[in-house]
C-alpha cells in the first residue's frame with residue numbers, strides 16, 4: 001500500500017492509529033505515524049516482530065522515560081531539546097544522554113543537531129555595565145544584576161573663568177566674555193569627588209522560535225534594547 005508521503009506505511013499500524021509505548025515505568029501514547037522518523041521504531045513496528053506486552057497491551061521500550069519524553073517532543077512537534085539553567089548553564093550530561101538515545105533509536109536529524117551542539121546557538125548571554133550617579137538608585141528588576149561596585153571617584157570638572165556657577169562643568173555654556181577671562185588662555189579644572197556605582201548586568205536571551213518554544217519569545221523591543229547595549233560595549 002502506497003503512503004501519501006512516500007515514507008512507507010507503518011503497517012501493521014495504520015497512520016491514524018495510536019500506539020502506546022511502555023518506557024520504563026511510564027506510558028506514552030502517540031500516533032504510530034509520529035514515530036516514523038525513528039528508524040529503529042519504524043522497523044520494530046513494521047516488522048511485526050515487536051509484539052505488545054501481554055500485561056497491558058503496550059509496546060515495551062527499554063529506555064529512560066525522561067530521556068524518551070524529550071525524544072517524543074521532537075518527533076511530535078519538532079521541539080529541539082534545550083536544557084539551560086540561568087545559573088548552571090547548559091546541561092551537557094543530559095544532551096549526551098538524549099544523543100545516545102537518538103542514535104540508538106536511529107533519528108539522524110536529532111542526533112546531528114545534538115552532535116553539532118546547535119543548542120549553543122539558541123542561548124545568548126549579554127553582559128554590560130550601567131552607571132548610577134546617585135546613591136539612591138533602585139533596581140527595576142528587568143535584568144539580572146551580577147555585580148555592584150561602588151566607590152568614590154575624583155574627576156576633573158570644568159570651572160568657568162568668571163565663576164558663573166551654571167557654567168561650571170559645562171564648558172559649552174561659557175560665552176565670549178568667559179573665554180576672554182581665561183588665565184593664559186587655558187581652561188580651568190578642579191577636582192570633584194563623585195560617588196559612582198557601576199552595575200554589571202546580565203540577560204539571557206533564548207531563541208525560542210528555533211527550539212519550538214514560541215511562548216517564551218522575547219518581545220521585539222527587548223531585542224532592540226540589546227542591540228543598543230551592544231553598541232555601547234567596549
Ligand SMILES: [Zn+2]
Nearest residue numbers: 160167174178
Ligand atoms: Zn562661563
